[in-house]
Amino acid sequence: MVSLTINGRVVQANKGEMLLSVTRREGIDIPALCHHDAVEPFGACRLCMVEITKAEWDGWTNYVAACLYPVEDGLIVQTHSSKVNELRRTVLDLLLARCPNSPEIRQLAAEYGVTQTAYEEIPDADNCILCGLCTRVCERLGFKAISTVGRGHDKVVAPPLKEAPPDCVGCLSCAQVCPTNVIQYEDEGNKRTIWNKSFELIACKECGKQTITRDFAEALSSQRNIPEDYFELCDECHRRELSVKMGSIVSWSREAAS
């Protein structure tokens, strides 16, 4: 265990833990758009910057990304000093110039007092802030269906050759983690479409409810040894099946007793 001071309060943390997870546990709200616990810290959005110092640093302070700064004993952290807020404001202002139409960015920027960007809005920009969560999560799942292409200001998230990604299984995780909800998909009938690729949704053989795609189920069966017939029923029908089974067991044991 290490002990550090955050906004004047002494808190305990586990060695090797990142600052952001400590502040989250303490209920301190720090914006962190490129962070998700499912993947390694990335340090791209820079919104989680905090001010750090130590008693022995002689008044010298540093600004670090909380999502990947490991806690240290004796660290003194300010999560919302005026300088930190100013840095966040500028970064949010820049993001607002990039995605002027994103409700999520607009709201976060407004929280830091930016309602209108001071910079040139980027012509025909989409709402992607290039946090890389979609590609990193997809990689973490083992599919690596999408990636970032290009560099610098022209970087975009795209499937290989911008065509329907052969390795995508339609699990939707990318769309789920996207902080600005950029990734579009559609479930219609028994068909799901994402990244311009169509998937069959498995319908529960009792009630027809759809949960995941056939491709995803097949991937789970082959990679994780989940029997394929597990996917034939939806969760609700599975529960019903279990209750019926339990009823049979009870009545069987009653009959056996009598």
Place this chain on the structure above:
Amino acid sequence: MRIETPQQLTRLRKDCLARFNRHPQKIHVCCGPGCLANGAQKVSDELKKVIKKKRLKGFSVDALKETGCHGFCEQGPLVVVEPAGTFYTRVKVKDVEEIIDKTIRRKEVLERLLFTDPQTGEKIENYRDIPFYARQQRIALRNIGQISQCDIDEYIAVDGYQALAKALKKMSPQDVIDEVTTSGLRGRGGAGFPAGRKWSTCARADDSPHYVICNGDEGDPGAFMDRAIMEGDPHSVIEGMIIAAYAVGAHEGYIYVREEYPLAVVNLQKAIEQAHEYGLLGDGILSSDFSFDVHVSRGGGAFVCGESSALMKSIAGEVGEPRAKYVRSVLKGLHDKPTVLNNVESYANVPVIIDKGGKWFSAIGTKKSTGAKAFSLVGKVRNTGLIEVPMGTTLREIIYDIGGGIQNDRPFKAVQTGGPSGGCLPESKLDLPVDFDTLTEAGSMMGSGGMIVLDDHTCVVDLAKYFLAFLVDESCGKCVPCREGLYQLYGLAVAISEGRGTEADLDKMEKLSDTIVISSLCGLGKSGPNPFLSTIRYFRDEYLAHIRDKKCPAGVCRELIRYEVDPQKCDGCMACITACAQNAITGKKKEVHTIDQDACDKCGACLAVCKRDAILVL
């Protein structure tokens, strides 16, 4: 043939030296990038042909050496006849026969090919007497231009691999680290981190294996020091790396070479093969129990790949994007293992330090920046080329004594050091000694050693725009402040250069720069606003002229200038009329011409062709 003992190496050195000096005269043809571009290969081929044809006594093709960059690129192709040091400039194929007939056969000097001192107008025969060379002190560049590009025997002849033998046989790894620490050697790749400290941290790291990596990415536009070393003296880098590996306990190393340097790759690979043959690489080097091998890794083709964490990712086969980590790469580097990363020039200094001692090295230069530093001197300076000067030499000495001053005697305006994210220093800083800390304090940086000299025809707003555009292009795009911030900073600079800027924009740019510097993830972003910050620091007036008066004092920013014909000077020669692609100039022969401002697109073609200085930039 394997060399087993230091004694064998010494014997081999004697043999090599004898062979090296077998000919009373030698011809060195510079085959560095500058000279090659000017036709050096043809000159060399012709020399070989003529030598074979003439069958001179005591002189064969073996006496001709194709060397690495001799330095004085501006005067190339260069041919040097040693040992006299007779220095022929701008040599053409048609000069070859005469060189052989006169200089080699009759020891006569060809006056017309000699260098003329622009100050005195005198011809100088021996290159060592030319101020460009006389003021230099070559340590890292010691062999370049003196030996064939890729010949281990010649490297051994000039004391190559003696330092390695000394380290392996007479010194412990700790002794080696101590010697490097004593030398005060600081990294030549940019940040100037003390090499000894880096090595010692790595050596002490528990995790294994350890790696050593050489950074040969050299992404700064206009810089070619590392290229010259890798192509012209690859063995010095390899020897430096083996010594480093011995010191930090590494058995594997990588040389990461910029994608655009295919010859460097070829020469390094050749050199590695030669070193293997002699048993200087591989298992049990010089019969010790130390083993080390080195691989050449081709660069990922982006500027940011030169950044340490991006470089290590690129070597590991991943996308070369910087990784944010607050654990230093010397502890968790390549494959998350302890790694020493140094620049090409840093390694090239190591054998000399081991050979002559850290004290010898630290006596050169200044107290905190020891040794010498290589620069590629380019821009509006008379003598462009590759130089190496003791640390602490002033900018004025470099630009005026070595560089020969500004071309066409125009006024000096600024010197840009440290590559694209370095800074510009004005005339008032010319007497600053060049060392790591002084340059940083003055708002520029040492960088890897690019030095661009600018005259009064350079507009600093335009310059900042140029470097910002480069950085916007080269940003990997991972983090927001660099990707979006530099883009906006560039946009604001463009607006100023087009007369659309306001004074409030300057404040905005300064504030934005501050955020980019503090919050970017890697060094590219952190130093990205420098082209703006250093120019605004020293040339605020010029920015204000663009903003308030809508004028570009240097006459560069197209939107703010117009070309006019000076009726006093124009003699109606019609040269400009032919040159103008827009047909914007009218006038009859021997009558004063006029420029139609609406049609003119300000390309400057007229200005370039007018022999009478009659085109005015207003």
Place this chain on the structure above:
Amino acid sequence: MKQRLIVTPDLCTGCRTCELACAFAHSVKGKPGRSRIYPLPTGKHEMWTPVVCLHCDDPACAKSCLVDAITRNEETGAMELDNDKCVKCMACVAACPFGCSLHDAQHDLVVKCDLCGGDPVCAHFCPTKALTCRPVIPTRRKAVV
């Protein structure tokens, strides 16, 4: 100490108190969450049974989770789902053969029984003791005839 929920269908009346208790115990920002437990008719003798996660020895939910968001809490024995890690791919919802990983549509979260950190609220509220909670005492397994 590892806990186990003991279900006695004979005693369940289908009153759904457990469901309510669970929903309130798993509120998100003051709003009740989706219950992880469902009393359902068994189809025999008008008998009901609460259906809840069995915290299996070889759990399909954890096996199907490609980001390792579901792990066993070694203290309580529960298979717990970490919502900060979950990417809502629905694999566990589809894979659990007992339907005990669920999608809470209102909060857009994937949820499952976590034994309330070792003291299941449902058991406290069950008026008939159809649900009880007992520590697991490691014993030799008896052969089932």
